Amino acid sequence: MLRTFTSAAVTPVRTIAAAVREANAVKALDLSSSPELVCSNLMCENVGEACVCRLSRVLDRLSALQWLSLAANNLQCLPESVCSLPSLQYLDVRQNALIALPEGMHGLRHLEYLDVSDNDLQSLPSSMLGLQQLRHFAASGNAKLRNDHVFQVLQQRLSAVAR
Numbered sequence: 831m832l833r834t835f836t837s838a839a840v841t842p843v844r845t846i847a848a849a850v851r852e853a854n855a856v857k858a859l860d861l862s863s864s865p866e867l868v869c870s871n872l873m874c875e876n877v878g879e880a881c882v883c884r885l886s887r888v889l890d891r892l893s894a895l896q897w898l899s900l901a902a903n904n905l906q907c908l909p910e911s912v913c914s915l916p917s918l919q920y921l922d923v924r925q926n927a928l929i930a931l932p933e934g935m936h937g938l939r940h941l942e943y944l945d946v947s948d949n950d951l952q953s954l955p956s957s958m959l960g961l962q963q964l965r966h967f968a969a970s971g972n973a974k975l976r977n978d979h980v981f982q983v984l985q986q987r988l989s990a991v992a993r
C-alpha cells in the first residue's frame with residue numbers, strides 16, 4: 831500500500847532480486863513481511879534470523895528510491911546505508927524490534943514521512959533534528975521513547991507544523 835506517496839502510477843518492487851535488476855530505476859520498494867529479510871548467508875552471525883546484510887549491499891544502487899517499507903520483519907537494526915538514499919521521501923519500519931535508528935538519519939534530506947511505530951526504541955539519534963522536510967512522524971508503541979529529548983523536540987516541532 832502506497833500511503834502518502836505522490837506518484838500513484840508507481841507500482842512497488844517486491845523483491846530484492848527485482849530491485850537489483852532495476853537498480854536506479856526503482857522508485858518504490860516494498861519489503862514488508864519479506865522472507866528475503868530472513869538471513870540465508872551461512873557466513874553471517876544472524877543466519878536463520880531477521881537480518882539486513884543482503885539488503886544493505888543493495889541499497890547503494892537504488893539512487894532513485896523514494897518509498898521504502900521494511901515493516902513487520904522483526905528487524906533489530908536498520909542498515910546504515912538506508913541513510914544514503916538520496917531521494918527517499920517515505921520510510922516505513924513499523925512492527926519490527928528496533929532498539930535504535932542509524933546515527934546518520936540526517937542524510938535523508940528529503941524524508942517527509944517516517945513510521946517507526948511498534949518497535950522497542952530507547953532513544954532517537956540527535957541527527958534527526960536535521961530532517962527539515964519531515965512532516966509525518968508516527969512513533970506510537972515505543973514506550974521507552976516518551977522521555978527522550980529528541981523525540982520530544984520532534985513532537986513539538988511537528989505539531990507546530992500541523993496547527
Ligand SMILES: [Zn+2]
Pocket residue numbers: 869870871874875876877881882883884
Ligand atoms: Zn545476515
